[in-house]
Amino acid sequence: MPGRLFLTSEMAALGAVLGQDMGDLDAQVPRQNIAPGEQIVTLTSEGFQQMRWGIIPVGRVNARGRPVMETLINARSETVFAKTAFAGVGRAVVPANGWYEWTGEKRRKTAWRIRPSDAVFLWFAAITDVWKAPGGLHVAQVATVTCPPNADVAPIHHRMGVLLEQGDIPFWLEGNEQEVTSLMTPWPEGRLVIEEATGVDWEGA
Template sequence: MCGRYAAAKDPATLAAEFDALDATEEHAPAKDYNVAPTKDVVAVVQRHPRDEEGNADPSTTVRSLRVMRWGLIPAWAKDRSIGSRMINARAEKAATTSAFRTSVAKRRCLVPADGWYEWRRDGKVKQPFFMTRPDGHSIAMAGLWTVWRDPSVEDAPPVVSAAVLTTDAIGPLADIHDRMPLLMTPDQWAAWLDPDAEDVADLLATPPSLDLVESLELRPVSTKVNSVRNNGPELLERDEEKADLTLFDNPS
């Protein structure tokens, strides 16, 4: 977890929801109901603005929406392929892992989602679920980001990439999968995004709000989502044949 999610809100809606400026410009990805690794995604960051010479203004910060590649490519990587294996970072280890520790200290973000998918195995069958908020608000997944340049190309353009932090699943989510995104509630956003706060150990160790987790709809959906080639709002529809599925019946 998290390996797929849905992100169908336009940047203007997200900017209002996260009190951020829209800096995605013409690069904003289209509505995506089956976001998969290596795709471009929207993330929320908070940084000190820079002048034309690149000097940061330490007296203020700006929160903005940015486009990033899902799958963090560490600055030391020889090529971008490693990013496809770094879509997630374990919250328990990220601060001491070479690929993520600098980002934990200096480059944190939020990854907005309409909801995420997870698969529960029942014997030989893997049933997909869509975890979403019934009130329509976005889910804010804690993330990390960094900048990478291809060392084999002179004056290579920067590639901005991100990973989603995960933690032990709690509440009803634990019956579907043992991991879940590290979810941030609005009262945590400012502290998590603060570019001057290098010690965020408490936020990394704090379990997601149980009230938020218990309020989520855990919706069984069609196995069409299994294929990244399928992409449309129908993927979010409840699978009526599975509507009576009981989460607590002998998961395996």
């Protein structure tokens, strides 16, 4: 499952792929290491925008009725449309050039960079919501959807993000829940390149 992303392409190139104007996002600097809790480029049916990576589930409150601050960066495809915590969420797509996973013991972990072998971008299926924080602040938030791994990813992680074909993006964004269930499957084997990641600042990883 994606725990860190990278989006190193220029925003103009991303917009050109889908024929969309990136607006203010066009000035965004390419990023080698995108961590949960940060703002990420997200596509909805209304276009591209920035959202915080991590959802504070709808309706989660503690015994005193205060909002639970725990955030979820990923949602399991098997339960995303069934859990009450995700009731009423919208759908989005998170574009990236790839993501990172780690193997090994703490302090001796190996970082792996995973990218497409046949394209520039990967399109992660995601859910989105607006969190109403104390004080009236509204925060647009997003979480990627995960599924079991394909044979390429299985040796390094037990989950992977649901990846969409570019042509299926409108279907994911606007189809009903039953229709889009067919998209939440492991990515076909042989279409990802997995290589050891070096030269990246992993502070906070």
